[in-house]
Amino acid sequence: MSSPKASVNRVTHNEIRLTVGQLKYIMHNVYNGLFWFTLPIMLVVSNDSFAWLAGITCGRKFIHREFISFSPNKTWEGFIGGWLGTMIFGWYLARFMAQYTWMICPATTFSLFPGSLECEPNPIFQPATNIVPSQIFELIPYGLVQMIPGGVNICMVDGDSHNLTACISGEPSHTHHHFELIVKNLYPVQIHALGLGLFASFVAPFGGFLASAIKRAYGLKDFANFIPGHGGIMDRMDCQLLMALCTWVHYNTFVTMATVSVPKMIYMYKLMKESEQEEFLRRIAEM
Numbered sequence: 674m675s676s677p678k679a680s681v682n683r684v685t686h687n688e689i690r691l692t693v694g695q696l697k698y699i700m701h702n703v704y705n706g707l708f709w710f711t712l713p714i715m716l717v718v719s720n721d722s723f724a725w726l727a728g729i730t731c732g733r734k735f736i737h738r739e740f741i742s743f744s745p746n747k748t749w750e751g752f753i754g755g756w757l758g759t760m761i762f763g764w765y766l767a768r769f770m771a772q773y774t775w776m777i778c779p780a781t782t783f784s785l786f787p788g789s790l791e792c793e794p795n796p797i798f799q800p801a802t803n804i805v806p807s808q809i810f811e812l813i814p815y816g817l818v819q820m821i822p823g824g825v826n827i828c829m830v831d832g833d834s835h836n837l838t839a840c841i842s843g844e845p846s847h848t849h850h851h852f853e854l855i856v857k858n859l860y861p862v863q864i865h866a867l868g869l870g871l872f873a874s875f876v877a878p879f880g881g882f883l884a885s886a887i888k889r890a891y892g893l894k895d896f897a898n899f900i901p902g903h904g905g906i907m908d909r910m911d912c913q914l915l916m917a918l919c920t921w922v923h924y925n926t927f928v929t930m931a932t933v934s935v936p937k938m939i940y941m942y943k944l945m946k947e948s949e950q951e952e953f954l955r956r957i958a959e960m
Contacts, residue, residue: 695913698921705924708767708776708798712866713920715766716873717912720759724878727754756874760867767866771798779936797861797928810852824854865927872919877912 702709728751736749770776777798778790807827810818818824942950 695917698917702917702920702924704780706777706779708770708862709920709924711776712763712767712770713869713873713916714913716759716763716866716870717877717916719762720755720870720873720878721912723758723762724751724755727751727758752878755878756871759870759874763866763870763873764863767863768860771860771862782940795928797865800858800860803856803859803861803864805854805856807853810854818852821854823856824852827853865923868927869916869920869923872923873912873916876919877916879915 699710702713724747728746728748731750731754732748734750738749739745740747740749740752774792774794775790777794778792780790810824819826942953945953
């Protein structure tokens, strides 16, 4: 039988293997802007905190079914409460951080004492008027949709929204009802925060479940005692194993459709040899 010290060493080695692979994506998120580094971390931490709060207050009071076998302290109430709290927290946190250039501006250089960041803000970090897609409201019961403040019930007959008589008595084949909601002074990045919050609530916790399985396999309660009574610093950050990769994929898929930008091109240009720089400038002039 192995000693407790040997078990701790094996757990440490496994954690290193699992976390080192994520450093690449964390680095990219930092250089894309501190927003894409800070927001995912705070979403994971908030999800863990709200899940704990909902679990100790409502755990097994409404849903008595076991949530997951190898982590008996997890409850359905905690899982659902963590999701709701994370979505609300992420919505307002994204709006708050979007107002600071040192959060949203990408960094293209590294210095020991960095100065202030100035850039042309990405449109997603600027307030705008947004129209919520009507397809979303088709998934919600009509009675609840009518209770949403600012919503408008649109009736169209053959593409004409002004034919009120036909809207009232028109045939169903020619009449189309849909619900529209226009939200003013909304930062588009708040929508992105909801997507990341959804991932942090439903998928990222499985990083925590994996950590729980590893601990039980080695007969350990916690990875450390840095936070007394909580389970250790790794128990707080284990979901980052999945969140960093998700953020990187989300950024490159939905925020910037191409990973090439002027600052990145200048950065790559500086990495070239002098002969390559001359060839690069010559080809640019030929274009």
